Amino acid sequence: MGLDSLYKEVILDHYRNPRNRAELADVHRHADGNNPLCGDKISLDLTIDGESVTGISVQGQGCSISQASASLMSEAIKGKNLQEIARLRQLFSTMMTSDETIVDPDRPGAVLGELEALAGVKAFPVRIKCASLPLATLDVALAGDAKPATTD
Amino acid sequence: MDVRRDFPILASNDMAFLDSAASSQKPEVVIEAMDTMLRSGYANVHRGAYRLSGEATDAYEAARAKVATFIGASSPREVIFTRGTTTAMNMLAAKWGGDRLVPGDNVVLSVMEHHANLVPWQFLKGVELRFANLTDDYALDVNSLRNRVDERTRIISITGMSNVLGTITPIDQIRAVADTVGATVIVDGAQLVPHLPVNVETLGADFLAFSAHKMLGPTGIGVLWGRMELLDEMDPFEGGGEMIDEVGLFESTWAPVPHKFEAGTPPIVEAIGLGAAVDYLTDLGMDAVRKHDAELTAYALEQLATVSHVTVYGPTDLNIRGGTISFTLGDIHPHDLSTILDENGIAVRAGHHCARPLMDHLGIPATARASFSVYSSSDEIDRLVAGLELAAKLFGIAS
Numbered sequence: 001m002g003l004d005s006l007y008k009e010v011i012l013d014h015y016r017n018p019r020n021r022a023e024l025a026d027v028h029r030h031a032d033g034n035n036p037l038c039g040d041k042i043s044l045d046l047t048i049d050g051e052s053v054t055g056i057s058v059q060g061q062g063c064s065i066s067q068a069s070a071s072l073m074s075e076a077i078k079g080k081n082l083q084e085i086a087r088l089r090q091l092f093s094t095m096m097t098s099d100e101t102i103v104d105p106d107r108p109g110a111v112l113g114e115l116e117a118l119a120g121v122k123a124f125p126v127r128i129k130c131a132s133l134p135l136a137t138l139d140v141a142l143a144g145d146a147k148p149a150t151t152d
Numbered sequence: 153m154d155v156r157r158d159f160p161i162l163a164s165n166d167m168a169f170l171d172s173a174a175s176s177q178k179p180e181v182v183i184e185a186m187d188t189m190l191r192s193g194y195a196n197v198h199r200g201a202y203r204l205s206g207e208a209t210d211a212y213e214a215a216r217a218k219v220a221t222f223i224g225a226s227s228p229r230e231v232i233f234t235r236g237t238t239t240a241m242n243m244l245a246a247k248w249g250g251d252r253l254v255p256g257d258n259v260v261l262s263v264m265e266h267h268a269n270l271v272p273w274q275f276l277k278g279v280e281l282r283f284a285n286l287t288d289d290y291a292l293d294v295n296s297l298r299n300r301v302d303e304r305t306r307i308i309s310i311t312g313m314s315n316v317l318g319t320i321t322p323i324d325q326i327r328a329v330a331d332t333v334g335a336t337v338i339v340d341g342a343q344l345v346p347h348l349p350v351n352v353e354t355l356g357a358d359f360l361a362f363s364a365h366k367m368l369g370p371t372g373i374g375v376l377w378g379r380m381e382l383l384d385e386m387d388p389f390e391g392g393g394e395m396i397d398e399v400g401l402f403e404s405t406w407a408p409v410p411h412k413f414e415a416g417t418p419p420i421v422e423a424i425g426l427g428a429a430v431d432y433l434t435d436l437g438m439d440a441v442r443k444h445d446a447e448l449t450a451y452a453l454e455q456l457a458t459v460s461h462v463t464v465y466g467p468t469d470l471n472i473r474g475g476t477i478s479f480t481l482g483d484i485h486p487h488d489l490s491t492i493l494d495e496n497g498i499a500v501r502a503g504h505h506c507a508r509p510l511m512d513h514l515g516i517p518a519t520a521r522a523s524f525s526v527y528s529s530s531d532e533i534d535r536l537v538a539g540l541e542l543a544a545k546l547f548g549i550a551s
Contacts, residue, residue: 003495007488007546016483038487039504039517061517063485064547124491 005120006127007064014068014114019075024055033137033149040066040130042137042149051081058134065118065127070134072115077138085142088112092135095119096128153436153444155179156527168498168532173315173343173476173523175365178429182369185428186421197420198394198411212420215427216410222430223360224351225377232383232410233418236374237342238268240361241309243376243389243413244338245272248359249307251387253279259307260284260300260335262292262321263513264314267506269340273309284310286513290467292321298329305335312344312360316505316521317466318449318476320348327356336382342366346525347445347474349438352377364422368525369429373422376413383409390415433526441526445475448524452477452533459540461549465519475524478505481540482549486520492543493520498536 029046040062047055056074060067077085091112095102103116121131129151136149156162158179162169169177195205197212213228220228234240249259255278261270262284273281282305284297292310301308308330313320323339330337339357344350346367352360359382363374378386388395388406392415397405406412433441450470456462461482467473481489486502493500501521504511511517522536 003492003546006491012547037503040487063487065488127487127491130487 006124008117008120010072010114010117011064011068014071015064018058018067018071020056020058020071020078022057024057026055027057029141029144031137031141031149033133033140033151035062035066035129035133035150035152037152038062038130040133042066042070042134044070044134044137044141046141051083053077053080053082053085060134062133063127063130065121065130066133069115069118069131070137072117073134073138076113076115082142085138088115089135089139092118093132096122096132153440153526155436156529158432159527162527166497168535170522170524170528170532170536171499171501172525172528173366173521174501175371176346176368176525177527178370178425179368179432181432182425182428186370186425189421189424193424194421196417208420211427212418212423215423215430218427218430219375222434223345223375223377224353226353227380229408229410230352230377230380230383232376232378232413233423234361234374234376234413235372235419236363236365237340237361238363238374240374240376241268241338241340242272244309244359244361245275247386247389248336248338248382249273249279250276253306255279257304257306258282258302259309260297260305261308262286262297262310264292264317264319264507264510265309265311266315266340266342267508268342269309269311269338270509280304283509286317286319289469290317290319290465291469291472292319292326294322294325294329297326298332301329301333301335303333305330305333307336307338309338309340311340311342312350313341313347313474313476314466314507314510315343315476316478316507316510316519318474318478319467320344320472320474322472323356343474343476346433348442358382364426364429367429368432370422370425373419373426375426380409383413386413388412388415392416394418436526444526444528445524446470446473448528448530448533449473449475449477451530452522452524452536455533455537456540459537459544461544462540465514465516475528476521477523478519478521480516480519481543482547484543484547484549486518488547489520489540489543492546493536493539496535496539496542498532498539500536 027045028048033042042060045057132151140149195208197209217228258280260282282300285293338359341362345362359378365371395415465478490502
């Protein structure tokens, strides 16, 4: 796997034009995540209506992988219910950390949508923590923990 | 300087290793000296009455003498072996600072300090920390230093060479400012000592700290040099074996300097390695090392200037600049840059370089950093420049 599989067009697009940056009117859950060693930062606000995440706002700074991952995640979970989000979370973890291949090369996006663009990060072990920070921060937000997330 | 073949890791690997400010590679002579010690010369020091221990002690103390000669110390006793610069700075902050300063006193640092010359001072309760600024050309602003100092300034502790900007500081001028109020001058020499000739008799410092692993030696050992009368006055940092004179159940007296600062079994093999590194650098000549660094730095700055969207953070005046160059490339985050360069066999450091306040001061989250040592070559700089062109292309930055 080369650099092209890491820095896909969709990742550079989400890095340069991050989605869901607008502030929310109603913030029900909030969490911060940071990797102190490399300096990546994510700040997450959620609006929750019943069992669904109806609004998400992401702020942050850091490398293209961490910031694109945050943007891609925000698109992937918006409007989803908590059960769907938990499943997506599980699939993402598997994609990033296990040898199991969950992405179908013939049907790109079929399993994890645009988040599949991050599959190439697995070949760059020191960068996995960058890709994982946004979802680790989401875990904290959904659990209502006060302690910031980190994947360092 | 044609010494690449002296470094086994570079001989067996065609990477461009541009991260020597973080830690340098080791020449064969250092590896061999440590190997020989472990295979045939090893025993604890200052302990046994048997021959092998005596020989190990002689070798350990000979390494101390080599270091003393290398930095121009008047006596090997002024050379204290520590775990590294960080431990030396913690010793000074606690024992020269914490033991002696009272609330309302102040310690003056600069905004470009490594965390090792910042966080230990933050441990001191009631002691005010003040920070000298930089000039527009990233030099230490001596006027700003002068303005921070007053009659309650007890210590000025500043890097001899910034690990981020490459800035070499005017220690003679820092000394002059300190003398107006009778303050002690501490120099963080982690980057200075590996790259420039240093003579502590004329340097202007009262204390100097540095690490072996950044000057071709092993990890796990560093040096605190201090003027003898100050070391005599300072209390031990750690208690234990070797550092004692008389020991009773309720109180003890200390061994003389340097042993009162070396509690426990010291890094013996590492000291032998440091001694070999010092021999190697002495053979090359530190003037030649500085010249090599300066030539490479000039070439690198010239080449980096040809790459669109590169911003370099550091002095343009080459006389006050060492071989450490921090830079950014357009809106590419330094970690991305580092990954792209790594894929092309080029190792650079990316991040805040253990100097978060400096990053805040510069208004950036991180930089990429290329840093040199005696084995670095202009060919590596050419590869860096080619790597940056490639990164710019990959991220769609127009030239």
